[in-house]
Amino acid sequence: MRLLAIESAGGAAGAALLSDGEVLAEEWIEESLAEGRLLVPLIDRLVARAGSRPSDLDVVAVDLGPGSFTGIRIGVSIAKSLSFALRIPVIGLDRFDLAAFQAGETLGDFAPVVDTRRGAVACAFFRRAAPGEAAVRLSADLSLSPEELARRIEESGGPLTLFGSGVEACREALSRFTDLRFAPAELALVRPGTVARLAALVHSGRDLSPLSGHQILDSSQSDALAPIYLRKTAAEERLARGSPA
Incomplete structure (x- = not known):
């Protein structure tokens, strides 16, 4: 099985090609604002470098x-187009499930936290009981203010590890906690290879019920692939308030 994975939800963008459980190639673009212009040529390059053609692909994941x-919209649009054009299934994965999978050495209760600007962060809470075990979800994906996150941590009542770009955005609200642990922020920056590996497990039929869920659609249903947005865009919020766009 040859699986193409697309990652663009974190602002920067990249892709990976996996075959029979092994990541053959992975490439990353640091220029977040240019991802729409550069991501398709990157995918073409990646597939060619692995000695493949688009017609060799069996699955696309995003x-x-x-x-x-913007990043989510671009990645999902490309994945839908490839699924439809190549008549292959498409797998959609939750970013926080991916972050939890990538943070495989993080034990106990933990939460990836992403800065979504405009005074809010997105996060989800997980628990991993022992090394090598899958993480279990303790919450849905959440959009919280820094103070709301602090209250959620107080309610959890136990040791917690946080990581991701949202930690710095919540630094003041979190300063009253003395028992928080912090892992490197990079753990929440999902790599394309992580998308590929988790998608391969989904495709294999492995039971991933402890996680939030995923979407796997055949090519005839690919247009139903749904992005995960926790809040309105700035333009939508202005429209809801009756302010000019």
Whole structure:
């Protein structure tokens, strides 16, 4: 099985090609604002470098978010188009499930936290009981203010590890906690290879019920692939308030 994975929910973008459980190639673009212009040529390059053609692909997978509105929209659109054009299934994955999978050495209760701007962060809470075990979800994906996150942590009542770009955005609200642990922020920056590996497990039929859920659709249903947005865009919020766009 040859699986193409697309990651663009975090602002930057990239892709990976996996075959029979092994990541053959992975490439990353640091220029977040240019991802729409550069992501398709990157995918073409990646597939060619692995000695393949688009017609050799069996599955395409994508990070559905939450995260960058623009990045999610671009990644999901490309995944839908490839699924439809190549007549292959498409797998959509939750960004926080991906972050939990990527943070495989993080034990106990933990939460990836992403800065979504405009005074809010997105996060989800997980628990991993022992090394090598899958993480279990303790919450749905959440959009919270820093103070709401602090209250949620108080209610949890136990040791907690946080990581991701949202930690810095919540630094003041979190300063009253003395028992929080912090892992490197990079753990929440999902790599394309992580998308590929988790999508391969989904495709294999492995029971991933402890996680939030995923979408797997055949090519005739690919247009139903749904991005994960936890809040309205800035333009939608202005429209709801009756302010000019």
